[in-house]
Amino acid sequence: MTTTIGRRSRAVLAGCVAALTLTACGGGDSLGGGLQPWRPAAEIAREAPDATRAAGSSRFELEMIHTSTGGPVGDLTTTMRATGTYDFARQIGEGRATSDDSxxxxxxxxxxxxxxEVYHRFxxxxxxxxxDLSELVDTPIGQHDPxxxxxxxxxxSDDVQExxxxxxxGAEVREYAITIDPQRLAAAQGVVVKDSLTQAVLxxxxxxxxRLFVDSDGRVRRLELTFETKVTDLAAVPELGGMLGDSPMMQEMLQDRVITVEARIEYFDFGVPVxxxxxxxSQVDTSVTIPGMPEIPEIPEIPEIPEIGEIPDLPGLPGGN
Structure with missing residues (x-):
């Protein structure tokens, strides 16, 4: 099943790529000695992913609000929510997602x-x-999973504030105000594939x-972030510009477009069986649609109407021979 991308869907695609690129638990333990709060806050934040994976598995809950404004396309807002379980050791999980886009x-x-790789069905x-998201954004770990x-x-960044x-x-957690530096993330070995679309967008x-919330074992309990960018900045990335289209009409549609993504993910019930x-x-069909997006037919380009030249005099008509 193949879907081509029309003008309006390209504007939506820009937001999806941004979200995919940046985007996408437990008992009542108290804040004991495991977190060691005297340690530098930036160190606690950077080591939290390893501490979370060490739990083996967890449930997760994700909410992502994607808003795009400006330009002739009009304002668009989509709220996506997902819940499920994930096995950090096997790097596989399952979930159910809903959206309230009108x-x-x-x-x-x-x-x-x-x-x-994502398998999805309604x-x-x-x-x-x-x-297969590796054709769009490729990372060693996987782009679409928790x-x-x-x-x-x-x-x-180094500027982390408790x-x-x-x-x-039911768990007491410490909250940190953090800033994610895209340049630092793009250079991180083992996180972003060199010369990939992910690296270019970052x-x-x-x-x-x-905002990061960490429990007494140093595990991530919640991560909240807000990401905003202009579509023209994304279109300037060579790896992405071709996907968004390079016609003058498309450039005009995206000129004032601003994408905002608010994302929140929580991890809980650590150690849950997955x-x-x-x-x-035999039960799988290959698809090139973006998971969760309906198929949008290509809107054909309207051909230019040639300039009408001078109409010659016709016999039998006034002014004719």
């Missing part, structure tokens, strides 16, 4: 994600669609403010 409604869907369907969101913390303590799902965006497996190949 203009591009997405039916509830089920997903299985492993590394850069609730009630028997067959899976496979989407584990990848942790890798954003590899780009934490805000205080609060309660999350090098084009501004620092990302975020039994999901990749679907049987």
């Amino acid at each position: 203009e591009l409604p997405f039916p509830p869907q089920e997903e299985i994600f492993t590394n850069n 609730v009630g369907e028997d067959r899976w669609r496979k989407f 584990s990848e969101q942790l890798e954003l913390l590899r780009g934490v 805000v205080g303590t609060t309660q999350l799902r 090098q084009a965006v501004e620092p990302i403010p975020a 039994t999901v497996q990749e679907p049987d190949p």
Whole structure:
């Protein structure tokens, strides 16, 4: 099943790529000696991904609000929510996602994600669609799964401020105000593939403010971030410009477009059993659509109307011979 991308969907695609690139638990333990709060806050933040994976598995809850404004396309807002489980050791998980977009409604869907591959189907369907995200954004760990969101913390700047303590799902956690430096993240070995689309986009965006919540074992309990960029900045990336289109009309549509992504992900019920497996190949269809996005037909270009020259005199008509 193949879907080509029309003008309006290219504007949506810009936001999806941004979100995919940057984007995408537990008992009531108290703040004991495991966190060692005397340690530098930046060190705690950067080591939190490893501490989280060491738990083996967890449940997760994700909310992502994507807003694009400006230009003739009009304002668009999509809120996506997902819940599921993830096995950090096997790098595989499953979840269910919903969206409340009024203009591009997405039916509830089920997903299985492993590394850069996503299997998805709408609730009630028997067959899976496979989407390989490595052709769009390639990372060693996987771009679409909850584990990848942790890798954003590899780009934490040195300026980390402890805000205080609060309660999350029965656990006392420490809250930190952090800034994710895209340049630092783009240069991080083992996080971003060199010369990939992910690296190119990261090098084009501004620092990302975020809030990090860490429990007594140094594990991430919640990560909140807000990412904003101009579509023209993304279009300037050679690896991405061709995807968004290079016609003058498309450039005009995207000229004043601003994308804002607000994302929140929580990890809880650490150690939960995760039994999901990749679907049987006989039950899988290959798809090139973006998971969760409806198929949008290509809007044909309107051909230019040639200039009408002088009409010659016709016999039998006034002014004719």
